[in-house]
Amino acid sequence: MNFSHLSRLSAAALAAFALAGSAAAKSVELLNVSYDPTRELYVEFNTAFAAHWKAKTGDDVIVKQSHGGSGKQARSVIDGLRADVVTLALAGDIDAIAKNSGALPADWQTRLLHNSAPYTSTIVFLVRKGNPKGIKDWDDIVKPGVSIITPNPKTSGGARWNYLAAWEFAKRKLGSDEAAKAFVAKLFKNVPVLDSGARGATTTFVQRGIGDVFLSWENEAFLAVKEFGADQFEIVVPSLSILAEPPVAVVDKIAKRKGTSEVAKAYLEYLYSDEGQDIAGKNFYRPIDPKFAAKYASQFTKVELFTIDQAFGGWAKAQKEHFDDGGTFDQIYLKN
């Protein structure tokens, strides 16, 4: 073998090695900052997405999760938590991230279907087995002697949905915002413990055995019954509740800096896929895809739902009026 032949072979080997190197699987890590009760959902979804992404691109994706009260989580991202995506309880919290950090555009909600909410939920009552306090609707829970568990609206997205659902019920029944405010004040008089997030409130009601009724995310109520047994708890669906639309978004600035924009976008888009919608339904979220909404319709009780836009003019207005410093919650709770 002469030298020139050897050098050509060496060059070819080097080229093959370089190509093999570039074709080697990449490993990408995403951080999904989510609200409190979505742990089980994203354990299952992340596994599914990782398999899907591997099959599609050959790359590995590891999704790390952070859970907590939606407002607290939004604050953490504003303060520097490097979230590639946020999957929070309400649009107002993602609006706050966009406004205070500039990490994603103000029109983020238009980038995905259904106002960037791949699933919906609502607020129901979880009560002890046998419903000893005879709770049927919102006005039963404000009676004296009924102990209510709900998280803190200042930190929990679910708590804000609870608050607004109670407010709208009272306003429709009693005729005015003033009456609704008095109603919600009575409600919070019956609240002995304020957890920072929905999962903490579940712990308080289910594991610590505190309270007569838990104002719960629908999915959380189903999970509690599933985990602790139908012989321990019952779900009571009120006559009126709010359509909760937990939105999702890519945090553009962080994803771009980390080089994960493509994967992050695909991750959220996969929530709208057949597998994503099926997983949502299995975890007691209401899928938006009509096919899967029909598949899981029987597990959900029919309830009259109103939207935040219809009743309160949108999240920005509701947040300012009720939950910002000096809002109606502060007026009610500080007075209590």
Add this chain to the structure above:
Amino acid sequence: MKSPRSLRAATTAAALSALALAPLAGRAQTAPSDDIAALREQIRQLDQKLRVLERNSELKDEATTAAAQKAVKVSADAKGFGLASADKSFELKFKLMAQFDSRVFLDHDGAANRDGFFLRRIRLPFTGSISNIDFNVTPELGANALSATSTTVGLIDAWVNVKLIPEFNIKAGRSPSPVGLEPGANRHFIESPFVNTLLPNRDLGIEANGSIDGGLVDYRVGAYIGTRNNTQSFSTDDADGDKTAAGRLTVAPFFAVKESPLSKLSFGIGASHGNERGSITASTTVTGIQNYVSNGQQTLLTIPSAFVQSTTKGNKASGTSIIADGDHTRISPSLEWYTGTPFSLVAEYAIEKQDYLYRKQSAGTGISNAGTVGAVNTRRFDGETTAWRVSAGYVLTGEEATKNGVNPLSPFKWGADSWGAFEVVGRLSGVDYADSLYDTALGGLSPTANATGAFAYGAGLNWYFNNNFRVLFNVEKTELEGGGAGTSGALSDELYFFTRLQLSF
């Protein structure tokens, strides 16, 4: 006060006991069933109240823990005052080093008016870190601020060190030069020895540094402005536009041998090489060479700088200058041994080789603007100056001697028979100036009117009150070789007694 959980257990037990006894009581007196139901409801409510107490206590603890994790930590201890973020990614420390010196010269044939008190150093280090970047900004308010005679506030250190990996970091700014040992290596005695008069004190530049294998080898290597010996970097040092490469390698071959006195033995070698050039104009000469001083900080050898470049006929000005003009190389091997026992030993050697330019202008003849211009002689030469020192200490009170000093086991407390720690120290040192400086046949310095070298020996007692305050007493004699010192008259030797009070944290 009992915890809510134990209160709940006790109350429930009492209530259950009451319920258990109720049937017994019923034999004597029948209790209405609605009373029992009321009792049960009361117990249920009580139980709920206790559970709520427990849960609120739990949530409060969680909130406190979460807040503590984010809280800024404030510290005040022997190492200074500090602030640090909860995750320690931001840290700031405020420190102080203040030295009050008393100098008494016991030799009587030296220059007058050398005795006195003065604030040798007043330094306020602001040190800290932001993420992986360390920084140090240290103003100097003492007599050492910019020069031995200036009282203007200066900046002794100002640097940032970007830590990438333990083996490789990048430092930029003004900091102790790597050629000599780190500051603190001279802690046995109040003033630095001859070796320091051949090496730069601080320099301004950029360097790579790191520690290999957990401390087996430490290195620093960088490019600097190129400072004159025994000084910080002044802007005039860079007037020549040339940079100096410098570095130090330190090896601690036995550092991994735990519990052995040899584990703290280190060998080092520092070196620098650059091009130093003074300058001569019609009005001023900048030699680029620092005058040499004794261990007592008195001028031993003044480099002449009286040359005035004149091209005017009949000008009577004349003078001689020696300026740095070319390669300047220094090498300094060292040994430091803080044995982990009361004994400590430090030894250093330095050799400096400098290219010089000698210029002499004679007075012109005739009247101004007429007659002749004074003749100018120039000569290029190089010279090697060497210096060395060995210093040792022994802590009489038995504590370990460390690089930073001695931490007394019994800090000084008046009236409590607690006196701190005492360390006796000794030092030998010497310097030999370049022979070529004294080549009178070629117009060099007079060896009978100038010192050509010196040998010094001294002893001292260091009294450590506590970790932060110490008093040092030194007596040292320097025997001069050659003719004497400076321009203030001939000295046969120097004998001093110095005292220092030092507060540092």
